[in-house]
Amino acid sequence: MPKxxxxxxxxxxxxxxxxxxxxxxxxxxxxxxxxxxxxxxxKITQLLNISPAQFRKDLSYFGxxxxxxxxxxxxxxxxxxxxILGINKEWRIAVVGVGRLGSALLxxxxxxxxNIKIKTAFDIDKKKxxxxxxxxxxxxxxxxxxxxxxxxxxxxxxxxxxxVAQDITNRLVSAGIRGILNFAPVAxxxxxxxxxxxxxxxxxxxxxxFLLNNER
Amino acid sequence: MPKxxxxxxxxxxxxxxxxxxxxxxxxxxxxxxxxxxxxxxxKITQLLNISPAQFRKDLSYFGxxxxxxxxxxxxxxxxxxxxILGINKEWRIAVVGVGRLGSALLxxxxxxxxNIKIKTAFDIDKKKxxxxxxxxxxxxxxxxxxxxxxxxxxxxxxxxxxxVAQDITNRLVSAGIRGILNFAPVAxxxxxxxxxxxxxxxxxxxxxxFLLNNER
DNA sequence: ACGTGTGAACCGATTCACAGCA
DNA sequence: TGCTGTGAATCGGTTCACACGT
Numbered sequence: 001m002p003k004x005x006x007x008x009x010x011x012x013x014x015x016x017x018x019x020x021x022x023x024x025x026x027x028x029x030x031x032x033x034x035x036x037x038x039x040x041x042x043k044i045t046q047l048l049n050i051s052p053a054q055f056r057k058d059l060s061y062f063g064x065x066x067x068x069x070x071x072x073x074x075x076x077x078x079x080x081x082x083x084i085l086g087i088n089k090e091w092r093i094a095v096v097g098v099g100r101l102g103s104a105l106l107x108x109x110x111x112x113x114x115n116i117k118i119k120t121a122f123d124i125d126k127k128k129x130x131x132x133x134x135x136x137x138x139x140x141x142x143x144x145x146x147x148x149x150x151x152x153x154x155x156x157x158x159x160x161x162x163x164v165a166q167d168i169t170n171r172l173v174s175a176g177i178r179g180i181l182n183f184a185p186v187a188x189x190x191x192x193x194x195x196x197x198x199x200x201x202x203x204x205x206x207x208x209x210f211l212l213n214n215e216r
Numbered sequence: 217m218p219k220x221x222x223x224x225x226x227x228x229x230x231x232x233x234x235x236x237x238x239x240x241x242x243x244x245x246x247x248x249x250x251x252x253x254x255x256x257x258x259k260i261t262q263l264l265n266i267s268p269a270q271f272r273k274d275l276s277y278f279g280x281x282x283x284x285x286x287x288x289x290x291x292x293x294x295x296x297x298x299x300i301l302g303i304n305k306e307w308r309i310a311v312v313g314v315g316r317l318g319s320a321l322l323x324x325x326x327x328x329x330x331n332i333k334i335k336t337a338f339d340i341d342k343k344k345x346x347x348x349x350x351x352x353x354x355x356x357x358x359x360x361x362x363x364x365x366x367x368x369x370x371x372x373x374x375x376x377x378x379x380v381a382q383d384i385t386n387r388l389v390s391a392g393i394r395g396i397l398n399f400a401p402v403a404x405x406x407x408x409x410x411x412x413x414x415x416x417x418x419x420x421x422x423x424x425x426f427l428l429n430n431e432r
Numbered sequence: 433a434c435g436t437g438t439g440a441a442c443c444g445a446t447t448c449a450c451a452g453c454a
Numbered sequence: 455t456g457c458t459g460t461g462a463a464t465c466g467g468t469t470c471a472c473a474c475g476t
Contacts (some may be wrong), residue, residue: 040456048403051447052448053447056460059459060458068453086426110417111421114418156274157333179428195424197423200239201321201397205413206330207234208397209330212384269470273437282436306473
């Protein structure tokens with residue numbers, strides 16, 4: 001599989017660059033809280049296990065944000081990154097599947113810093129439908145298309161059992177969803193104008209097991 | 217093959233290879249359930265968005281498991297992968313932080329297929345300590361070192377707030393933990409004989425936002 | 433003929449190293 | 455001097471292409 005590349009104005013970079021920008025932003029905000037005004041690529045990357053050259057290269061795809069001999073102005077760079085990442089406006093998302101994980105995500109506070117707002121949730125279980133968790137009403141999955149279209153939601157999390165994840169995906173896409181964060185342990189098939197990111201906790205743990213098991 | 221045994225330690229491959237092995241295993245098990253006996257690299261990778269060459273290369277680091285002209289015997293390959301991945305024995309793990317996410321993970325069934333068993337959980341909240349979730353007793357985080365050492369646990373999940381994650385990490389490592397799956401949004405510092413894998417849901421979502429925001 | 437296993441070629445991401453500027 | 459920005463060099467993972475075995 002060829003790795004998907006992102007090209008903006010003839011400049012190409014990988015999704016890894018984008019993930020790192022999020023990490024930079026998170027640390028810059030911590031620095032801002034500590035009232036630190038300037039930071040060098042060397043200092044900030046020490047906290048992150050990333051090379052200073054990588055940091056500078058990542059930023060270079062989007063412009064010149066530093067002052068030679070000085071470093072980067074923390075507040076200014078935060079603004080720039082928020083702009084680059086597209087989180088200066090609110091992103092409304094849906095959650096499909098309000099089981100253990102789904103309901104944990106409905107209460108997850110970590111999204112708000114990126115201006116992500118869970119707007120609606122769906123489940124098939126009659127006992128859950130109508131309930132409100134953390135201000136989010138659980139809808140009947142039968143209404144999925146209608147609600148997604150009405151609310152013009154473009155992003156969704158999938159926390160369903162794996163057997164139904166592909167079907168849900170198809171329905172989400174036909175309703176206008178363009179990005180999916182998938183927690184179900186299956187590879188979803190979508191048209192190539194739909195973006196998918198997978199979070200596979202069992203595989204991540206398995207990787208650690210392999211490493212421990214093969215030391216030396 | 218005599219070659220593979222000797223060379224496995226000299227041959228280098230990435231953790232991506234290991235993650236893919238987990239994916240292969242998952243799909244092979246599905247095929248086994250459907251009573252499919254043989255599968256070619258071509259067929260199995262169609263389901264996974266991975267190239268056939270990648271599949272063969274990944275396996276080649278560990279030996280020769282296929283029959284030329286035929287493909288791979290499903291049951292046999294499952295056994296081999298379980299062996300390679302080190303999940304022919306049970307792995308006992310700990311969970312630190314029984315908040316929304318932590319308690320969802322205590323109930324998560326997806327680990328069992330990889331022979332992963334959550335043995336113990338820790339929290340600081342007196343109201344949670346002593347409770348039992350899904351058969352797992354929540355211990356006082358004050359007893360972390362003692363329990364980890366007593367149970368000889370080598371793997372842990374961290375689901376604490378980010379502010380305390382580094383402190384918990386230090387304590388886990390000093391108690392003998394060698395692998396950490398970190399859900400807290402911070403970069404943890406550890407000695408290089410400790411393995412860390414990060415699951416950062418906000419960054420994953422942010423990546424999708426970026427893609428949607430920069431189309432065309 | 434068919435599909436694996438694998439060295440070689442390729443390609444993209446990371447790092448280097450230094451010019452350029454405060 | 456100090457640190458950024460970036461073309462060039464490097465490094466490593468993926469894919470190619472074909473020899474080999476069935």
